[in-house]
Amino acid sequence: xRLSKVLLRIGxxxxxxxxxxxxxxxxxxxxxxxxxxxxxxxxxxxLLADKxxxxxFDGAPLTAEDLKSAFRYxxxxxxxxxxxxxxxxxxxxxxxxxxxxxxxxxxxMKFNAYMLDDDGQIAxxxxxxxxx
Numbered sequence: 861x862r863l864s865k866v867l868l869r870i871g872x873x874x875x876x877x878x879x880x881x882x883x884x885x886x887x888x889x890x891x892x893x894x895x896x897x898x899x900x901x902x903x904x905x906x907l908l909a910d911k912x913x914x915x916x917f918d919g920a921p922l923t924a925e926d927l928k929s930a931f932r933y934x935x936x937x938x939x940x941x942x943x944x945x946x947x948x949x950x951x952x953x954x955x956x957x958x959x960x961x962x963x964x965x966x967x968x969m970k971f972n973a974y975m976l977d978d979d980g981q982i983a984x985x986x987x988x989x990x991x992x
Contacts, residue, residue, distance in 0.1 A: 899974065899982050904940035905931075908949040913957040916949055924961035931969055945982070946975045953978075963987035 907927075908916035915927050922930060934941045946962055948954055954975060966973035967987035974982050 898984070900943050900972075903943045903945040903974070905934070905944045907944060907946045907962070909946065909952045909954040909958050910949050911952050913955060913961070915946075915958070915962075924965065927961075928965050928969070931965065931971075935969065941969075942971050944971060944973045946973065946985075948976070948978065959985055960987075 905917070910916045910921050914921045914923055916922075917927060917930055931941060931944075944962070944966065946954060946958060954977075959975065962973045962975075963985040964987050966985060967989075973985040975985055976982050
């Protein structure tokens, strides 16, 4: 019971660090984001942050629900779907809404999600289920 609470707190701290890194200033990024040791050399899917909290997936703007459907299709077709990288779009920074949506989808669909910040650091996104 106690171990699960500790793991939950660690997960929340990692997610908060990713959100702070995406929204904060240069100093916050250097202090709070550490590159994960388990970063893959290549990613199966690369997304770009798009306006209106959407994602650019292979040139198509998708809402979080549409993105989940596209990922479901990839899984059904046995296409690689174990690692997803979120990058800043041409005209749009990564927002907290992007991070939350992608972390939820990754948790539900059991794949690893990462984000690339403006400093070139990659951080893993993790969602945790709240205890009731």
